[in-house]
Amino acid sequence: MTASASSLAQLLEVRHVTKRFPGVTALSSVSLMLGTGEVLALIGENGAGKSTLMKILAGVQEPDEGELLIDGRIERVDSVQTAQRLGIALIHQELNLSDNLDVGANIFLGREPLKRGFIDRQKIREDSTTLLKRVGLDVSPDTIVNRLPIGQQQLVEIARALSINARVLIMDEPTSSLSTHEAERLFEVVKDLRQKGVSVIYISHRLGEVRELADRVTVFRDGRNAGDLSREEITHDRMVQLMVGRDISQFYARKPHKAGDVVLQVDGLRTQAHPDHALSFSVRSGEVVGVAGLVGAGRTEMLNVLFGVDPAVAGVIQVDGKLCRMSSPRDAIAAGLALVPEDRKQQGLVLEMTVRTNIGLAGLKKNQKAGGFLNDAQEGRDSAAMIEKLRIKTPNERQIVQYLSGGNQQKVVLGKWLSMQPKVLLLDEPTRGIDIGAKQEIYLLMEELAEQGVAILFVSSEMEEILGMSDRTLVMHEGRITGELQGEELSEEAVMQLATGNVAAAVAG
Amino acid sequence: MKKNLGILGLFAVVFIVTAVANPSFINAYNLENLIRRSSLYGIIGIGVSFVIITGGIDLSIGSVIGLVGCALPWLMIKHEFPVAAAVPLVLLLSLVIGLGHGLLITRLKLQAFVVTLCGLLFYRGFGRWLTSDATMGFARDYEGLRKLAIGRIPLGELPFIGRFNLPVPFLILLVLAVLAAVFLNRTVYGRYLLALGRNEQAARFSGINTTAMVVLAYVICSVVAGFGGLLFALDSNSIQPASFGNFYELYAIAAAVLGGCSLRGGEGSIFGVMIGAAIMQLLYNSINLLGIPTTLEFAIIGAVILAGVITDEIVKRIAAKRRAVLQARQAVV
Amino acid sequence: MKRLSLLLSLLLLTTLGCSNSSQTGPGGGTSTGGGDNAAAGPKVAYVTNGIASFWVIAEKGAQDAGAEVGANVVVRMPPNGVEDQKRMCQDLLAQGIDGIAISPIDPDNQGDLLDEIAQHTNLITHDSDAPHSARKCYIGMDxxxxxxxxxxxxxxxxxxxxxxxxxxxxxxxxxxxxxxxxxxxxxxxxxxxxxxxxxxxxxxxxxxxxxxxxxxxxxxxxxxxxxxxxxxxxxxxxxxxxxxxxxxxxxxxxxxxxxxxxxxxxxxxxxxxxxxxxxxxxxxxxxxxxxQNPYQYGYKSVEILTALAKGDESVIPEGGFINIPARNIKSDNVADFWAELKRLTATEKAGSPATEESNAATSEASATEATEAETDAAVKSESATE
Missing domain, CATH: 3.40.50.2300 (Response regulator)
Incomplete structure (x- = not known):
């Protein structure tokens, strides 16, 4: 395969593409080649720039610099329609099907063949049948999409891509929601397409899949090319090295913590998202425990169950040795837990309300006066204290939270919980989308809280954060805790191995 | 108060125009009528604003009014229940209705629109069946109880308008409004309602029992509607089960929206709702007093309300722009 | 209290039980008097233009006539105007009916509905006429x-x-x-x-x-x-x-x-x-x-529809107008009129003299009495259909 790919003319070439967003350079002069009938795996950590490049190829965004060549000609891909005309189709991680319509309608959505002004159902049916056969899916075109299992829906998406005569198929994490069996079925289809001359750019975190499928691997890191691997060079370790491979900054200089008694003890916890795996761990007072893993590893689900947002399927949660039933966030708060959720705007804040109101929201009941009246004075004291302590940049406490920057919004969420003086602080991606200064402030705050004896459990997808902040790291993979790393064992490679499910390599490393 | 300036202005304009065009508008008798009607509609408007604040809707108000309106004389006249039993009974009935709405919406996750739309049909039909569709009334009995709706408290001579009597429903409205405003703005539960109306998820993540609060809002709405139905029945004294209270939910919702409640939830002012209800009744009154054909009245009311809402929106945008400019300046400094 | 217990039993029986009683309309549909011979007689409908106490009296007349001439009488009172009236009439036609007497809400524009009724069954108008329709006659006053x-x-x-x-x-x-x-x-x-x-x-x-x-x-x-x-x-x-x-x-x-x-x-x-x-x-x-004389509207309507259903066209007068003249009631004759009215709307079977009703119309609480009388009648007829 490799031989044929290199000997053939390049179908697609990306030359020195740069893409900037306000405050960030997402892609910095990246290049990429794709031959006809080649499967190219594109890998990299979260935020390495893979999705941005895919959006550029699919015509969703235009590059600031650089060019795209197709069949050796420079093309401007300024819209999804242009991309489709050039034969590039993108299959999103989240499927883009109208699941209330039937298979045929989905394949031809927006390009319905007409006959005397009406949709030509007969033609849809015939053409769909042919396309479905190509992807090896044996269902009637009249089946409503939501009746199909998720793996077959994915094949419908591929059939749709083929219906526009796609020559380049971009698949973004296609197996993230598939079962093993469904994934294998998908690999067969991909291999078959390659045989028929379709080129595939395959984005995945699952290095095992990459090893099985890819003719070549391109690695991105921090929006740059980090290296290429040819078929023979593709090994798990090489890929991980290329994906991480950089110094840990001095950003996280911190003192070692003196861990106290166990505050949070979790035994045999099963979440609805991954009921097959039981989670057991503990967090001590004054300890900072990081939870690493790839997107979809079940980390947010675990925090939500701990905080009573979602019900647990099974398991025991103890706080300070006392058994707690977390049937709602109220129970969790009463037990001394606090959660800074992943989705700040939807779950952390009431955006249209003031800084003061948001800070006071969790403590309303605790501080209420007789008869359920608001304790205005206490709310004022709390909000003033938090604005000062957390250095929230706001004109005044009556400012509507919506108008604050991301970092300051996050501080408001933290302020809300700190005013409750929690024993356990759960943080879900606490520094996502905030600037570097605010990030460091939040790290310092975590330090300070740990010193005061708060038990901190934080989920992060940023490797540096995990390495720099945690006393101990739990690594999750597909709903399981695949390992626990501490002290010397804690390295980027080890985390990456465990996060991609390679337990043996991590232990060896 | 500040955010109700627009609607207050609208009220003043219509008031002054009518007063100038027809001097009998400001005579005591007409003002008493106007105040009584505005109060009755204001009461049900306050009820529904609780539901609207949570981002919900209650379309069944008119039918609850109809049901209570005919259940009350049905109990008192036909079954000779004493007032002390009949009144609590009908209020309990509306409480159960509100509880039902709240539980269906929060527990079964049905849409409020659907639940209360079915309620609209169900309670209407139920009331008609209960009373065999016969027109009900208190004849000339129960003068004491009827004072709640038609009673008047003499205030003596007032400048310009002469001997003035304050309709009792206005006092009821005032008491209810003060209670509602205190509840909404001074208690933790009011704060819960406002927070969950804006962002239910964030409220839940902050430890608020959003389910209980939503149920509470529907209970408040239905009980107040039932109480309003009682007053409407005592006022009109002629209750036809098929039509009594028809469309009143729309008057109540319009009053709440005019008064600054956002149908998206999380926003509402009790004072605004009172003015909103008063504007609707003022318009009806003006149309009659100015001799505008009845056939035009819906068109006029629709147009005036729309004009009010548009003005309000424009004023808000200008304010938002100003704030943005101000912030930009602060940021520069 | 009958209705309270009925209510409870209905809640248990759920829709099936009450669909029967609601089908027959408020105040009971099948005639209260001639139960047995009514079942065999023609089924005729009396459709009003809305709900009012006026129509309760007319309904009484219609029911009485039904008992007298042996017809099955269905009364329909559309609460929400033209659309409702149309729906009710079409439902009646769908069920199969031997004649409809209707008070058209908007005669000039309800031509289609009136034609539809006339095509399927005997159509007469009462209370309000539709002279351009195919109605057989109009019962009412000028x-x-x-x-x-x-x-x-x-x-x-x-x-x-x-x-x-x-x-x-x-x-x-x-x-x-x-x-x-x-x-x-x-x-x-x-x-x-x-x-x-x-x-x-x-x-x-x-x-x-x-x-x-x-x-x-x-x-x-x-x-x-x-x-x-x-x-x-x-x-x-x-x-x-x-x-x-x-x-x-x-x-x-x-x-x-x-x-x-x-x-x-x-x-x-x-x-x-x-x-x-x-x-x-x-x-x-x-x-x-x-x-007006709503009792007579109801009574005459049923009488004529029954005759028509039996094929007797002779009941239709020349010009197709049966005049039920209006009267003026003032303080001097209100007592007699009211007593008469109460006799007509009394709970007893039509035909049996309501002697127990005093003819001195004492004003006190008579309104409530009358309402009670009506609803009692309704309860009876509904219990009968249960």
Missing amino acids: NYSAGRMCGQLVKEAMPDGGSVMIFVGRLGQANAKLRRQGVIDELLDRSEDSSRYDDPNAGEIKGEKYTILDTRTDGFDFGKAKAQAQDAIAKYPDLGCMVGLFAYNPPLMLEAVREADKVGRIRIVAFDEDEATLQGITDGAIYGTTV
């Missing part, structure tokens, strides 16, 4: 002359002239238009011409002695009807007389006048025989009322 009779009452109540307000539910239907025109023409001493029409939006109509200030419609909204009476009192401090053309208008006008403390100063002239209206006349607060 609304224009009734309007003039009502105008006569206004003249008597206010012999020295004055201002008059007219209140009516809807002006769309012919009977309302004609009554209003009759009142106006009588007050202006115009010649008899029922085709004349004064636009209600044209403002004041000034005559020599009488001025018709305005006509307000309320669309059957009771709250609004009362509000409009109040607004008229506010707008015209020296208003002389209020005329209510639909049965529910006068009681609400009376409420408004009472609350304004203007009983006697503003005279009230009514149409139809609502309990509260009759009470008002007895008390002297209402000058008089022009009454």
